[in-house]
Amino acid sequence: MALASKDLLGIQGMTADEIGLILDTASSFKDVSERDIKKVPSLRGKTVINLFYEASTRTRTSFELAGKRLSADVLNIATSTSSVAKGETLLDTARNIEAMKCDILILRHFCSGAPEFLASRLTSSIINGGDGFHEHPTQALLDMYTIREKRGRIEGLTVTIVGDIAHSRVARSNIYGLNTMGAEIRICGPATMMPRDIERLGAKKYHDMDQAVEGADVIMMLRLQLERQATGLFPGVREYARLYGLSRERLSRAKQDALVMHPGPINRGVEISSDVADGTSVILDQVTNGVAVRMAVMFLLSGGAKGD
């Protein structure tokens, strides 16, 4: 089987089979990174471009390594200014890149919908590297990969996502993916950080974190954007950490062996205490798995099995 689309724009609308295919393919790529010679020829001669309109170290590096370990030629274009400020539209920038013959374009953009906008106008494969508050599909895939690797399954697990749900593309992508894979999802955060009608996406809403983590198999913490204090979304770090921070004491309410995850970068002592982050969390496993999952996505989008 193959993926239905030339692009990976989001997890919404993907089938369990498609997600399963990506996770299975990632398994077969994971050991490439463990070898002495970390390279396979699968994407030899292909060109992959990272077009990042928003600062990122982890995701950009992960995509870059994934492309290189598949033997693709990988270029990074990072622009701190918006396309508008630069005087060239996103579409013109992307068309120029495509004119140089690029096979896969990875776009990170602060505007929701930017990858979808390009995908309908370009022939290259577009991978959404995170758009606004919309989706971050490869993050959700690596999260699901990590859960499956550690627990052997996703179906039937209770996953609690805590933090600024309203402004989180990671939360949305995980809600779609985990629902499709049969998990039960709880979301938790202050009322100011809950988007309207979020429960209709298939998640149970909590404002009390103790209740939200009670008996959970997985706790996924989201990064708090500290600058949101200025717009009245939370009163301050002290109260936020008290109500929505994951401490060892609070973690003890979850299942004995609950997985603690975080997409990074973490605010130590804010949404997660250092002893939890450095103790039982699987945060670095997520980062490791990210490379394998992104290799799988690029491999499958560029024709998959037929090229190998």
Add this chain to the structure above:
Amino acid sequence: MNILIQNGRVVDPANAIDEALDLLVSDGTIARFGKAGTIKPAGAQVVDAKGKVVVPGLLDMHVHLREPGSEYKETISTGTAAAKAGGFTSVCSMPNTNPVNDSRSVTEFILSQAQREAVARVFPIGAITKGSRGAELAEIGELYDAGCVAITDDGKPVMNGAMMRRAMEYATIFDIPVISHCEDMSLAGKGVMNEGFVSTELGLNGIPGAAEEVMVARDVALAEFVGCRLHIAHVSSAGSVRVIREAKQRGIKVTAETCPHYFSLTEEAVRGYNTLAKMNPPLRTAEDRGAIRDGLRDGTLDVIATDHAPHGMDEKSVEFDYAPFGIVGLETAVGLTLKLVNEGVLTFEGAVRALSLNPAKALTINKGTLSVGADADITIIDLDQEWVVDASQFKSKSRNTPFGGWKLKGRAMETIVGGVL
């Protein structure tokens, strides 16, 4: 020159006329009516309106003609051509041009340009505050003398309540309406679409219905206190309809308009990050759309206006956040309004009122009627013609409509302005 419009059904709400009549236009005014075949003037040009409806020329009180300043989007010439094609004999031009219409010189430019190039009548609307910046009143007396029929800072609400109060008081000197673009900027924030389930799914910043409703409530309270004429522009939300309904019941001098997109579409149209469905106020929920329809049905919403807002396609072919707000509307309004008639929301007579007599009354201008002696501004509508919206055929310079491909029934066949076909 004389024009004889024969064999049509004449509907003129102002005179409670709805019957088969012939109509004679003489020297730019309405000369007389008669039973079919009874008027036989020598040498009149004959327009056969058999099977069609003859109504007062339609008046769109909310149009952005973009001239001066953004002539690449629209001009007074192309905008009035679009109006005429859509059945409108008169349009009101919004003051958010560049420069803003906050002075006699801009108003006079618009009127002289209209004299030279327009094919429909143009009634300028002046700014409430200088530059529509909300800080100081514009010279409203001068704007009125120069020909402005109302004042508004459309596109930019007057956020300061005290400034709005003073504007309303000042407007009573000239008995012109203050048109309010109701939007609390602090609540709207960086919003680009309605705040609700769809914005949650798309990850776009939302504009809550409450951002509109609190300002409608504020301005209704101020209008009651001051005793001015208040007109609420582009009503989009159920809560606004409720506030206006209650205000009217209490006898406050408030009129209100909605636009075809608010009774035709919902926020669902934004899916796929469709920038052609991006306007301000935003498309809202099915419940809001239902309330807008109810408001039209019971007369809470008096006027259908288009908020015709032309933009270049390049400006709309960008990330959703960056696309400008607004859609064109002059050439689809009649078809969409007749859809409402066919769906039983409005009577045909009610639709004609909302598109002609009611806006004229809101502006206290002598339009929207076929009374003998009135200007011969007449629209002839074919209720049966089925057509498909094709933006490439628009007379407007811009193509930004979300209704492309829609099958509509009924359109204006003939638009007569001052006795000119």
